Amino acid sequence: MSSSPYIPWTLKYKPRSLSEIIGNEEAKKKILEWMNSWKKGIPEKRALFIYGPPGVGKTATVEALANDLNMELVMTDASTYRTEENVRRFAGRASQYGSLFGRGKIIVFDEVDGITGSADTGGLAAIIDVIKNTRVPVILIANDAYDPRFAPLRNLCLLVEFKRLSVTEVARHLARICAREGIVADEKALRFIAERSSGDIRSAILDLQALAQGRSRLTYEDVSWLAARDRKEEIFNVLRMIFYAKSASSAKSAVNMADVDVDMLFEWIYENIPYHIKNPPELAAAMDALAKADIYRGALKETGDWSFLRYIIDLMTAGVAFSWSRKASGWVPFKFPERIKIASATKEEREMLEEIGKRIGKKCHLSSSRAIVEVLPYLRIILQNNPKVGKRIARWLNLTDEMVSYILSMSG
Amino acid sequence: MGYEMWTEKYRPRTLDEIVDQEEIVARLKSFVRAKNVPHCIFAGPPGTGKTTAALCLAHDLYGENYREYIMELNASDERGINVIRETVKTFARTKPIGDVTFKLLILDEADNMTDDAQQALRRTMERYSETARFILIANYSGKIIEPIQSRCAPFRFTYLPAEAIAKRIKYICEREDVDITEDGIEAIIDLSGGDLRKTLNILQTAASVGKTVTADLVYAVVGKANPADIREMMLTALNGDFISARNKLRELTRKYGLAGTDIIRQIHGEVFRLNIPDAWKVKLADFIGEVDYRLVRGATEEVQLSALLAKLVEAGYEMKKGAK
Secondary structure, three states: OOOOOOOOOOOOHOOOHHHHHOHHHHHHHHHHHHHHHHOOOOOOOOOOEOOOOOOOOOOHHHHHHHHHOOEEEEEEEEHHHHHHHHHHHHHOOOOOOOOOOOOOEEEEEEOHHOEEEEEHHHHHHHHHHHHHHHHHOEEEEEEOOOOOOHHHHHHEEEEEEEEOHHHHHHHHHHHHHHHHOOOOOOHHHHHHHHHHOOOOOHHHHHHHHHOOOOOEEEEEEHHHHHHHHHHHHHHHHHHHHHHOOOOOOHHHHHHHHHHOOOHHHHHHHHHHHHOOOOOHHHHHHHHEEEEHHHHHHHHHHOOOOHHHHHHHHHHHHHHOOOOOOOOOOOOOOOOOOOOHHHHHHOOOHHHHHHHHHHHHHHHHOHHHHHHHOOOOOHHHHHHHHHHHHHHHHHHOOOOOOHHHHHHHOOOO | OOOOHHHHHOOOHHHHHHOOOOOHHHHHHHHHHHHHOOOEEEEOOOOOHHHHHHHHHHHHHHOOOOOOOOOEEOOOOOOHHHHHHHHHHHHOOOOOOOOOOOOEEEEEEEHOOOOHHHHHHHHHHHHHHOOEEEEEEEOHHHOOOOHHHHEEEEEEEOOOOOOHHHHHHHHHHHHHOOOOOOOHHHHHHHHOOHHHHHHHHHHHHHHHHEEEEEEHHHHHHHHHOOOOOOOHHHHHHHHOHHHHHHHHHHHHHHHHHOOOHHHHHHHHHHHHOOOOOOHHHHHHHHHHHHHHHHHOOOOOHHHHEEEEEEEHHHHHHHHHHHHH
């Protein structure tokens, strides 16, 4: 084990060169081509708009690129975009002159999503101004380039999409870090962490560090409890931001703060809607928004096309928030998603039920599922009220003792 | 008292033993006399004797050892058409001994097969028709693709009339030494709605729980068998209690393994029986169709059905407002 314990591994293993960035090959190629085009003079698109979900390496790519090309990064984030004046102060001069030391410059506006509401239109206008007149490369970074507010920006920029990383890509990177840290890790454990991250490598690395630092070995058992981990306070804040959102964009941005993946957040929202939204027409509208988000979830699963994610997020956050008046009626606690609790607790039970259904079906000429619905409820009542007869019937149906006690445990 | 399910104990063994469905039985008997059976479709609601008729036909055709000449498959259980095709291939490879020149393949719940699987099944049926005849069993013949339908002799099973069911109940009670009251019989007939399997399951359960089968006992048994029924779930939602309605939904799907599409179908049936304005029935039917469509396209059952329950909550609320 090397290393002082207090450096986050995201920093420690930050890519120094473009070649160390995982995945998104196409995007990297596009960026490099665009950078090279500056050598021949000012290109048609003076700005690059990099967009994609959190933690896939957007900012890291820009930093690695500057490092490779030995250029100076002039970087800023959301706090600057409040006013026109701030933007000009930050980028105005820099976009007109080269660096003092003769190095080339890249101006980077990170977290462009952070521009909120109409108060910031001045900031946005100033950014547009900078792009139109810049003599050095400008790069914008955001989660969602297709936010309507960015329409005027899109025409001026070359759009580059960063996609979520595959489980294999994330897991492979985690394995590399483990090797450098001298940790022997099960592949299954790393894949589990990778899967949970849904392509967000930053959160995967942070999870890995939390779980593996100080160990010489990491097994699946060491990580599997993560699924049940319950960062209640954090998720509660996120839910509050969604249910009681002041604006559509603040509801949407809550997703980025969530420490859980989108599917899990969806379950939290689904579970909690009826406890907060009581007025029937509003309840119906909120559930409808969520059900529509669910349709896109299905589409994403079917096609594997992550671009559906933006609609999922729009509908499950802003869609739910703007279905109702957002007036809190006293303090309402948030509840843990029942679907998750039950789904994980009863996988074995479901298999047991299936096998019981199969055995009954075999004797009674039915499919397993119909045997469960049409015969099992009656058998259960007989077993509960007349065990002697019930057990004989169960034997005739070839049910094991274990199955019988399972049936007896089903409440009526 | 018998120690097996009465549905099996009293399942007719021969065509002669089948009560009711006379026309169907007569046609099947003519197949037996000719020692030839075409491919058939047995269509009709559950508990009306489709599987029984197929088994009796086989018995009368091949004699006591008929099990050696037939194969029973359930399309809902067998994973995919490939399993069915492979099974048929092995099964149909050899001709039976005796004067019947083909084996019989009974494919239950055939209407649960996708169209693609049915196309493949059609080819299999054609290929092996020398040595194997198919009896396809389905609730809805409309769900069987046209090319298969046109190659099969259709048989339409209907719910058994109340008198036939009453007769069967009395016959079994006599044999099993069960005390049953007149209102007990009526209650069973009422609750089973012409489904003989359900009839016998209710009767057997009530008989093993109490000394005398009365209407009260029958209702208690059925109430326990279906703790959260779909109508009750809908009424709960209409009364404005979404959270309880959602819990009932969870109970139905998780504990009782009801599929989303089954629930949808039943909700649709109930909507038109509810005591609500017709305009709302249509509005709800529209949304039910939408949800059904979404489920087919791969949406999440519980989420979509919950959205439907929320619509019911809204409907109940609007109706109350309108009544004031």
